[in-house]
Amino acid sequence: MVRECIAEFESLSEGEKEELIQKFSVEKAEKKKEQVVALPPLEKAEKGKVVMRFAPNPNGPPTLGSARGIIVNGEYVKMYGGKFIIRFDDTDPRTKRPMIEAYDWYLEDIEWLGYKPDEVLYASKRIPVYYEYAKKLIEMGKAYTCFCSQKEFKVYRDNGVECPHREISPEEALEVWERMLDGEYEEGEVVLRIKTDMKHKDPAIRDWVAFRIIRESHPLTGDSFVVYPTLDFESAIEDHLCGITHIIRGKDLIDSERRQRYIYQYFNWEYPLTKHWGRVKIFEFGKLSTSWLRRDVESGKYEGWDDPRLPTIRAFRRRGFESEAIRNFFISLGVGENDVSISLKNLYAENRKIIDPKANRYFFVWDPVRIEIEGLSEEVEVELPLNPNKGTIRRLRGKNVVYVTRDDFERLKGKVVRLKDFCNILLDKKAEFRGFELDDVKKGKNIIHWLPDGETLQCTVLGEKTWEGMVEKNVVQDEGKVVQFERFAFCRIEKAGEEVLAIYTHP
RNA sequence: GCUCCGGUGGUGUAGCCCGGCCAAUCAUACGGGACUCUCGAUCCCGUGACCCGGGUUCAAAUCCCGGCCGGAGCACCA
Numbered sequence: 001m002v003r004e005c006i007a008e009f010e011s012l013s014e015g016e017k018e019e020l021i022q023k024f025s026v027e028k029a030e031k032k033k034e035q036v037v038a039l040p041p042l043e044k045a046e047k048g049k050v051v052m053r054f055a056p057n058p059n060g061p062p063t064l065g066s067a068r069g070i071i072v073n074g075e076y077v078k079m080y081g082g083k084f085i086i087r088f089d090d091t092d093p094r095t096k097r098p099m100i101e102a103y104d105w106y107l108e109d110i111e112w113l114g115y116k117p118d119e120v121l122y123a124s125k126r127i128p129v130y131y132e133y134a135k136k137l138i139e140m141g142k143a144y145t146c147f148c149s150q151k152e153f154k155v156y157r158d159n160g161v162e163c164p165h166r167e168i169s170p171e172e173a174l175e176v177w178e179r180m181l182d183g184e185y186e187e188g189e190v191v192l193r194i195k196t197d198m199k200h201k202d203p204a205i206r207d208w209v210a211f212r213i214i215r216e217s218h219p220l221t222g223d224s225f226v227v228y229p230t231l232d233f234e235s236a237i238e239d240h241l242c243g244i245t246h247i248i249r250g251k252d253l254i255d256s257e258r259r260q261r262y263i264y265q266y267f268n269w270e271y272p273l274t275k276h277w278g279r280v281k282i283f284e285f286g287k288l289s290t291s292w293l294r295r296d297v298e299s300g301k302y303e304g305w306d307d308p309r310l311p312t313i314r315a316f317r318r319r320g321f322e323s324e325a326i327r328n329f330f331i332s333l334g335v336g337e338n339d340v341s342i343s344l345k346n347l348y349a350e351n352r353k354i355i356d357p358k359a360n361r362y363f364f365v366w367d368p369v370r371i372e373i374e375g376l377s378e379e380v381e382v383e384l385p386l387n388p389n390k391g392t393i394r395r396l397r398g399k400n401v402v403y404v405t406r407d408d409f410e411r412l413k414g415k416v417v418r419l420k421d422f423c424n425i426l427l428d429k430k431a432e433f434r435g436f437e438l439d440d441v442k443k444g445k446n447i448i449h450w451l452p453d454g455e456t457l458q459c460t461v462l463g464e465k466t467w468e469g470m471v472e473k474n475v476v477q478d479e480g481k482v483v484q485f486e487r488f489a490f491c492r493i494e495k496a497g498e499e500v501l502a503i504y505t506h507p
Numbered sequence: 508g509c510u511c512c513g514g515u516g517g518u519g520u521a522g523c524c525c526g527g528c529c530a531a532u533c534a535u536a537c538g539g540g541a542c543u544c545u546c547g548a549u550c551c552c553g554u555g556a557c558c559c560g561g562g563u564u565c566a567a568a569u570c571c572c573g574g575c576c577g578g579a580g581c582a583c584c585a
Contacts (some may be wrong), residue, residue, distance in 0.1 A: 055585095057585050059585080063526055095583095095585085096584050149583095150582075155581090155585090158509090200510095201509085201510065202580085204509095204581040206581095209582080209583050216517095229585085231584075231585050232585095250579090251512075251578080252577065252579060252585090253580090254512075254580070255511080255580050256580095258511090260539090262533095276512090276579090278578070283518090332535095333520080334519085334532065334553075336510060336513085336519095337516065337579095338578080339513080339578055340518090342519055342535095343518065343519090345535075346535055346536090355544090356549095365519085385544090388543085388545095395543090418544065419544095420545065421544055422544095448545090468573080484548095487546065489547090506547090507547050
């Protein structure tokens with residue numbers, strides 16, 4: 001039945017086909033609109049009252065991974081209306097030392113991705129607030145100062161046994177706490193723990209650390225503090241203070257919720273709704289850790305944090321990606337708890353949809369080979385499509401000395417090829433002119449791109465590798481924009497002067 | 508090891524809570540064709556999946572049990 005229909009359709013004339021397609025295209029267009037990518041509805045989300053946050057530690061620049069957090073949270077706030085808060089969880093000046101430049105990079109990239117934070121908070125500047133809540137908990141007997149070493153406590157924890165310090169009175173604990181704040185103890189000597197349940201079936205939950213001493217100057221607050229909260233504590237307090245309604249983050253933080261709930265219970269607060277997503281592994285980048293990237297950037301293996309080979313948002317911006325593409329890419333991943341490993345090809349496909357219709361076309365001849373065309377006496381002016389979608393054109397001089405790429409030269413030497421939009425030649429270093437008409441070579445489809453001698457600019461393309469070659473002068477008008485180098489790839493023209501520097505976007 | 512969580516085409520995703528309308532959605536990928544003086548663009552057509560085994564039921568991707576596989580956490584990191 002279906003086959004018959006198709007056969008019937010195929011047998012129609014072009015005109016008739018067109019007519020039928022027209023007839024159904026309205027319906028199709030409507031369907032496409034419905035399928036606009038969107039996040040699944042958020043549980044218990046009230047219009048205008050959704051408060052969400054993105055809480056990075058700026059110990060490196062935002063990466064594709066950060067983009068997911070920004071996009072998913074930001075997008076939900078957009079969907080329902082409410083508040084979007086950026087909070088820098090920068091409470092460890094040593095092991096996760098913040099990078100001073102990264103604070104602004106986050107803000108910039110968030111804006112570029114299309115979200116405007118309603119509030120920006122720096123945890124490191126609000127440490128006194130956390131002290132107050134710590135004090136309350138101590139007074140309530142829900143937190144205690146503990147002098148066990150990490151090793152000692154591990155034994156207690158693993159065996160589900162309460163440590164001796166757990167039983168001290170709130171008054172005593174308070175006294176120790178004050179002395180901690182006054183800097184009377186050394187690093188590692190004492191910590192403040194939250195009382196949970198030493199018999200909890202998950203050892204990870206048992207009496208966790210809320211504050212520890214770190215004697216290291218903080219990039220933002222200097223030496224103002226020696227007692228720093230852990231993420232679990234800081235974030236628990238802050239989420240409540242900010243009135244966060246929904247938390248969506250990676251599943252590595254799943255235990256965090258279980259720990260924090262104890263505090264919420266003690267203060268009688270309501271814990272936000274949470275959702276956790278799985279790990280994203282991108283084929284092209286493998287596992288990426290900020291510290292690992294940092295080492296390679298600092299060692300000079302990469303040009304900088306926006307090196308086009310890097311998975312940072314800055315790098316994608318430099319490559320000329322549209323933020324809409326990145327948004328669609330992550331929205332389509334959804335918020336499932338299973339791990340995903342996905343190829344950047346999907347991102348490329350999203351980006352291509354947006355960029356292809358607007359990118360101007362140019363010839364870029366990499367690894368050029370000089371060709372002399374014999375039998376072509378006069379120069380001609382050649383018109384080529386600049387943007388096939390808009391019908392605009394560009395011009396090139398058709399000369400008897402041209403350059404083609406080595407790949408094409410070697411592959412097609414001795415054959416008749418078509419210099420796109422110009423003429424046909426028998427390809428060799430001394431080529432023979434074979435006419436201007438297209439039909440002669442159309443069958444073989446040996447259509448290649450070319451550039452006239454003396455009317456080009458030096459061009460370098462930076463990407464996975466570096467390509468050297470020449471490009472037509474016309475590109476100058478597209479400085480800063482993404483163009484398509486025909487038969488090569490999309491590239492962003494970063495600089496166009498005497499020489500051209502282009503960044504490889506994607507195929 | 509302990510505590511959680513998850514397993515739908517090559518890849519991602521919808522459906523699973525509230526079993527039937529799922530011979531399973533959409534995207535991407537791949538294959539074929541059309542169009543085009545580039546193309547990985549566009550337009551047609553096609554390929555391709557419910558981890559395995561039991562159970563409950565008239566009926567299971569959906570519920571239950573077991574297995575296998577994968578992941579996360581088990582820090583004075585975030």
